[in-house]
Amino acid sequence: MVDIATRVYNHHWKIDPIVRSLIDTDFYKLLMCQSVFRNRPDTQVTFSLINRTTSIPLADLVDEGELREQLDHIRTLSLTRGESTWLRGNMFYGKRQMFRPDFVEWFETLRLPPYHLERVGDQYELTFEGSWPEVMMWEIPALAVLMELRSRAVLNNMDKFELQVLYARAMTKLWQKVETLRAVDGLKIADFGTRRRHSFLWQDWCVQAMTEGLGEKFVGTSNCLIAKNRDLEAIGTNAHELPMVYAALAESDEELAEAPYKVLADWHEEHEGNLRIILPDTFGTEGFLENAPDWLAGWTGIRVDSGDPVEGAETAIEWWKSRGEDPREKMVIFSDGLDAEKIVELQKQFAGRVRPSFGWGTLLTNDFRGLTPNDSLAPFSLVCKAVAAEGKPTVKLSDNPNKAMGPAEEVERYKRVFHVGKQVAREVVV
Amino acid sequence: MVDIATRVYNHHWKIDPIVRSLIDTDFYKLLMCQSVFRNRPDTQVTFSLINRTTSIPLADLVDEGELREQLDHIRTLSLTRGESTWLRGNMFYGKRQMFRPDFVEWFETLRLPPYHLERVGDQYELTFEGSWPEVMMWEIPALAVLMELRSRAVLNNMDKFELQVLYARAMTKLWQKVETLRAVDGLKIADFGTRRRHSFLWQDWCVQAMTEGLGEKFVGTSNCLIAKNRDLEAIGTNAHELPMVYAALAESDEELAEAPYKVLADWHEEHEGNLRIILPDTFGTEGFLENAPDWLAGWTGIRVDSGDPVEGAETAIEWWKSRGEDPREKMVIFSDGLDAEKIVELQKQFAGRVRPSFGWGTLLTNDFRGLTPNDSLAPFSLVCKAVAAEGKPTVKLSDNPNKAMGPAEEVERYKRVFHVGKQVAREVVV
Numbered sequence: 001m002v003d004i005a006t007r008v009y010n011h012h013w014k015i016d017p018i019v020r021s022l023i024d025t026d027f028y029k030l031l032m033c034q035s036v037f038r039n040r041p042d043t044q045v046t047f048s049l050i051n052r053t054t055s056i057p058l059a060d061l062v063d064e065g066e067l068r069e070q071l072d073h074i075r076t077l078s079l080t081r082g083e084s085t086w087l088r089g090n091m092f093y094g095k096r097q098m099f100r101p102d103f104v105e106w107f108e109t110l111r112l113p114p115y116h117l118e119r120v121g122d123q124y125e126l127t128f129e130g131s132w133p134e135v136m137m138w139e140i141p142a143l144a145v146l147m148e149l150r151s152r153a154v155l156n157n158m159d160k161f162e163l164q165v166l167y168a169r170a171m172t173k174l175w176q177k178v179e180t181l182r183a184v185d186g187l188k189i190a191d192f193g194t195r196r197r198h199s200f201l202w203q204d205w206c207v208q209a210m211t212e213g214l215g216e217k218f219v220g221t222s223n224c225l226i227a228k229n230r231d232l233e234a235i236g237t238n239a240h241e242l243p244m245v246y247a248a249l250a251e252s253d254e255e256l257a258e259a260p261y262k263v264l265a266d267w268h269e270e271h272e273g274n275l276r277i278i279l280p281d282t283f284g285t286e287g288f289l290e291n292a293p294d295w296l297a298g299w300t301g302i303r304v305d306s307g308d309p310v311e312g313a314e315t316a317i318e319w320w321k322s323r324g325e326d327p328r329e330k331m332v333i334f335s336d337g338l339d340a341e342k343i344v345e346l347q348k349q350f351a352g353r354v355r356p357s358f359g360w361g362t363l364l365t366n367d368f369r370g371l372t373p374n375d376s377l378a379p380f381s382l383v384c385k386a387v388a389a390e391g392k393p394t395v396k397l398s399d400n401p402n403k404a405m406g407p408a409e410e411v412e413r414y415k416r417v418f419h420v421g422k423q424v425a426r427e428v429v430v
Numbered sequence: 431m432v433d434i435a436t437r438v439y440n441h442h443w444k445i446d447p448i449v450r451s452l453i454d455t456d457f458y459k460l461l462m463c464q465s466v467f468r469n470r471p472d473t474q475v476t477f478s479l480i481n482r483t484t485s486i487p488l489a490d491l492v493d494e495g496e497l498r499e500q501l502d503h504i505r506t507l508s509l510t511r512g513e514s515t516w517l518r519g520n521m522f523y524g525k526r527q528m529f530r531p532d533f534v535e536w537f538e539t540l541r542l543p544p545y546h547l548e549r550v551g552d553q554y555e556l557t558f559e560g561s562w563p564e565v566m567m568w569e570i571p572a573l574a575v576l577m578e579l580r581s582r583a584v585l586n587n588m589d590k591f592e593l594q595v596l597y598a599r600a601m602t603k604l605w606q607k608v609e610t611l612r613a614v615d616g617l618k619i620a621d622f623g624t625r626r627r628h629s630f631l632w633q634d635w636c637v638q639a640m641t642e643g644l645g646e647k648f649v650g651t652s653n654c655l656i657a658k659n660r661d662l663e664a665i666g667t668n669a670h671e672l673p674m675v676y677a678a679l680a681e682s683d684e685e686l687a688e689a690p691y692k693v694l695a696d697w698h699e700e701h702e703g704n705l706r707i708i709l710p711d712t713f714g715t716e717g718f719l720e721n722a723p724d725w726l727a728g729w730t731g732i733r734v735d736s737g738d739p740v741e742g743a744e745t746a747i748e749w750w751k752s753r754g755e756d757p758r759e760k761m762v763i764f765s766d767g768l769d770a771e772k773i774v775e776l777q778k779q780f781a782g783r784v785r786p787s788f789g790w791g792t793l794l795t796n797d798f799r800g801l802t803p804n805d806s807l808a809p810f811s812l813v814c815k816a817v818a819a820e821g822k823p824t825v826k827l828s829d830n831p832n833k834a835m836g837p838a839e840e841v842e843r844y845k846r847v848f849h850v851g852k853q854v855a856r857e858v859v860v
Contacts, residue, residue, distance in 0.1 A: 003433035161642040168601035175595045212591040 015069045018148045018200060022077050022110065023087075023224035025140040026194050028236030030087075030224065031275070034103045035242070037133045039266050045135050045245060046388040049126040049142060050405070052428060053380035057122030062149040064119060070145045071115050071126075074138075079108045086228045093233075093274050112138055132389075136241065139384040143195040146382060147366070151198050154376045169371050170198075174206060174364075177340035178213035184347050189214065189358040190235040191221035192335055193365030196379055196430060203365045207232070210364075222359070235359070237277040237303070238267060241386045244282060244396055247414070248389040256417050261293060268295065277333060278302045281399045284420035285312060289319040291419075297323035301331025301355070307399025307426065309334050309342075313350055327354050335359035337430055339367075362430035379430045400426045445499045448578045448630060452507050452540065453517075453654035455570040456624050458666030460517075460654065461705070464533045465672070467563045469696050475565050475675060476818040479556040479572060480835070482858060483810035487552030492579040494549060500575045501545050509538045516658045523704050542568055562819075566671065569814040573625040576812060577796070581628050584806045599801050600628075604636060604794075607770035608643035614777050619644065619788040620665040621651035622765055623795030626809055626860065633795045637662070640794075652789070665789070667707040667733070668697060671816045674712060674826055678819040683847050691723060698725065707763060708732045711829045714850035715742060719749040727753035731761025731785070737829025737856065739764050739772075743780055757784050765789035767860055769797075792860035809860045830856045 023030075036043070051058055079087075084104060092098040099107075113130040115138070124146075128138040155163065181187060191210060197203040207226050210218040220233030227234035243260040250256035260282060268276065276299040280288040285307065297320060304312035313334075317327040332354045334346055343358050350356040368377035385405060386394050395406030395414045401423045404411060414420070453460075466473070481488055509517075514534060522528040529537075543560040545568070554576075558568040585593065611617060621640060627633040637656050640648040650663030657664035673690040680686035690712060698706065706729040710718040715737065727750060734742035743764075747757040762784045764776055773788050780786040798807035815835060816824050825836030825844045831853045834841060844850070 003436070006433070159642075161638060165601060165605045165639075168598040168605070171595060171598035172602040175598070208591060209595075212589075 015066070015073060017073045018070050018145045019074050019077070019141040020200075021083065021225045022079050022107075022112075022137070023083050023228065024144070024194075024200065024226075025137065025224060026192075026222040026236055027092075027224050027227070027234040028222065028238055029137060029140055030099070030107075031236065031271075032238050032242060033107075033133050033136060034099060035238075035266060035270055036136065037103050037106060038100075038270070040132055040245070040249075043132040043245065043249065044130065044390055045132045045386050047128045047135050047138055047142075047384055048387040049124065049146070049382065049384045051123055051380070051382050053382070054123070056150070056380045058146065058150065058382075059119045059122050059124050061153045062124075062146065063153075064117070064124075066149060067124070067145070068117065070149065071117070071142070074141050074145070075112050075114070078111060083225075083228065084108055086224075090228075090234075095273075106133075110134065110137065112141075115142075126384075127387075132245065136386070139241075140195055142384050143382055144197060144200070147196055147379075148199045151368075151377060154372065166368075166371055166377075170202070170368055171205070171209075173367060173371070174209055175213065177364075177367075178209055180340040180344060181217070182213055184217070184344055186351055187214070187217040187343075187347055187358070188219050188356070189217060189343065189360055190219050190233075191223065191226075191364055192235075192359035192361040194223045195384075196362040196382065197365040198368055198377070198379075204230075206365050219357075237271075237275050238263075238279060240279065240282045240305075240396055242267075243279075244394040245386050245389045247283070248386075248392045248394040253413075253417050256414070257291070260288060261291075261296070264296060264299075268299075274300055274331070276300045277331065279305060280316075281306045281312070281397075283395075283397045283414055283418040284423075285315055285399050287419040289315065292319075294323060297325050301333060301357075303333040303335055303359070305336045306403050307336075308424070309336060309346060310349065312399065313346075313354065313356075317354060328352070329355070331355045331357055333357045333359055335361065337362070337428070339363040366430075381428050381430055397423075399423065400428070402426060402428050445496070445503060447503045448500050448575050449504050449507070449571040450630075451513065451655045452509050452537075452542075452567070453513050453658065454574070454624075454630065454656075455567065455654060456622075456652040456666055457522075457654050457657070457664040458652065458668055459567060459570055460529070460537075461666065461701075462668050462672060463537075463563050463566055464529060465668075465696060465700055466566065467533050467536060468530075468700070470562055470675070470679075473562040473675065473679065474560065474820055475562045475816050477558045477565050477568055477572075477814055478817040479554065479576070479812065479814045481553055481810070481812050483812070484553070486580070486810045488576065488580065488812075489549045489552050489554050491583045492554075492576065493583075494547070494554075497554070497575070497579060498547065500579065501547070501572070504571050504575070505542050505544070508541060513655075513658065514538055516654075520658075520664075522664060525703075536563075540564065540567065542571075545572075556814075557817075562675065566816070569671075570625055572814050573812055574627060574630070577626055577809075578629045581798075581807060584802065596798075596801055596807075600632070600798060601635070601639075603797060603801070604639055605643065607794075607797075608639055610770040610774060611647070612643055614647070614774055616781055617644070617647040617773075617777055617788070618649050618786070619647060619773065619790055620649050620663075621653065621656075621794055622665075622789035622791040624653045625814075626792040626812065627795040628798055628807070628809075634660075636795050649787075667701075667705050668693075668709060670709065670712045670735075670826055672697075673709075674824040675816050675819045677713070677844070678816075678822045678824045683843075686844070686847050687721070690718060691721075691726070694726060694729075698729075704730055704761070706730045707761065709735060710746075711736045711742070711827075713825075713827045713844055713848040714853075715745055715829050717849040719745065720849075722749075724753060727755050731763060731787075733763040733765055733789070735766045736833050737766075738854070739766060739776060740779065742829065743776075743784065743786075747784060758782070759785070761785045761787055763787045763789055765791065767792070767858070769793040796860075811858050811860055827853075829853065830858070832856065832858050 087099045116127045118125045128135045220235040222236045242263045246263045247259040250259045302316045313332050320327045362379045366379040395410045517529045543564050546557045548555045558565045650665040652666045672693045676693045677689040680689045732746045743762050750757045792809045796809040825840045
């Protein structure tokens, strides 16, 4: 029987929106947004989309009109009553009222600011300018829209049967990974795959697969909407954008050297426990840890997001030891380019020595590699970054020079200030 | 949106019927039924279910009440107007009115006769007695019901998510086979998988996969209902039951020796072209061909359904040559325990030497091997055979002694009459 009402209802949609909620975003964006709203509400920033996989001609694949429709639709979204209730009433990381009433009130009135879209060659230039707390909320939806429009462009050429087989294969592939992970004792893993997801529906399915397959080992998802709908923990802490913007605002080399610690000092005041996670690689992990104040060694853990993950974890272990801390009590969150085999390996290597934990992104929610001819659905490396603050360019050095960004002379200056020596380049898979 | 009407409609079903149509059966049953209706309408026969895979405790797995409900439901079925129209009006093997009006009129009034069901140990004894044209129509639905009830018994213990992953895996597995077959030049293949199918819906999906994936290489399905619904060719000719019953009715060794040729003489009068396919292995291929009349060498082809398929085809080639026929014009239909790799191999070996063709059964419509713990959905070897005619036991020798049936002393007599020497036993996979 055809459900005529559903069919007719679907006719009403001018578009099939990719992002249908302002909380279809990563939890750490909300945490960071609250911090920015509190500490730097008036800072003017520019965010910009960067396709690191230049072999993917995004502007040829994705229709500009469709892209505008999707972005325009996001600008019509506002926090719903239920979403607001969830933010106000939910317990996050064991704590009630993590979001303060003044922040939620502001969030309730938020509409995302205008965007600037231009085609340049076979890529899009997509930028967002305005006050930091508003502009930063564009990052995840902008990425999700471009990733999914690219998926849709490929899927449009497939017939109903090919689609069915495609998703059967993708499910089989993911479930194979889940079964690999299920066998790992003591595993703690979360979904970090919103930004690079194949599609919203697919991410939602992946999260269900993790829930069903891993039970307690699956600790939650970074996606607030899915966490809310599926009654899961929302997971996340903070990201590179905080030290990058703080650093860009520094007015001297001395202030610059202090900027990454200033970020965490603000965070220290606001959060405790599992939210006190150091992200040390923005301007090079080694120098960051060497010069870190002692109170930072007391934090709960560290996130390893670039460079060789084993090296990153070993560096952290040495650092904790040198500061009189017991690494076995520390959390190490691996979150860079993970896949099931790598996760198994890292867990084996570090369980017992630290408390390992995993934030699994692209290859959880978008591993369509090998499933279509010419790998036309393989994920690619798209980011949306703060590129300027108050007119000054931002810089990221990372532990992998292939992930670095910023004007060359600024990069040199940062390297000097943060004592970054020779770095080993690693392929950015996703 | 929930479609309330559909949900409520589904409530109405006391059971979810497995067989919903009298033409949800193999095409060759209808052809044979017409032949029997014409030549031996009053012969009394007994058909019996035989589970050759005794390690599967069918009576423990399948609830007797559910089994009776399904069988009772089949007894309520009659030919619908649309089905009758399809039989009367359709072109089969390029010929209109293959089914004669008197047969279709009889078929329109047909209700399947009573069944006898008894639990013996961990197996069911399920038998059907009555006039041959009526009883023979039980074979395929009885098999389909037991196969699917066993599937359902296993599926009942799985949750919604496990089911989704199971079918994703099964689809992936089948599609892999389709891709293997797609690469084979000149392939001609049909679905012969009704009797051992995992379920009706799954067979229907498999047929769609073959249609989509193989195009012209997929020549049709043995399932009349699916052929009708999906506008495909209905495929099939005849089976062992004809010579088995004719042989059982023989009143002397001389008549017995003639019985298999008598069957084909009747068939010769009724059919031409692609329906003139010899099934030579009922009482041993070698003796059958040696003693065959010359007009049989003029038939279109042969079906190899037991024993080593290469040997079977080579035997046929030699036989055609010895009778002055050109094997390159002859069709060889392989239909025993096939899977994709075997099909590729046989096609390579025989293309050009004969016209190879494939009837793919169990491992097309029920290859759930390796998809559940303990292989609880692996297919098994269930048959439903004519075991007696006019009170006399039937015998099958086959080219594989593991597929033989009948009382020991009768088997010995048949071996003597048909000059069957030493046979090589081969594992009956499915």
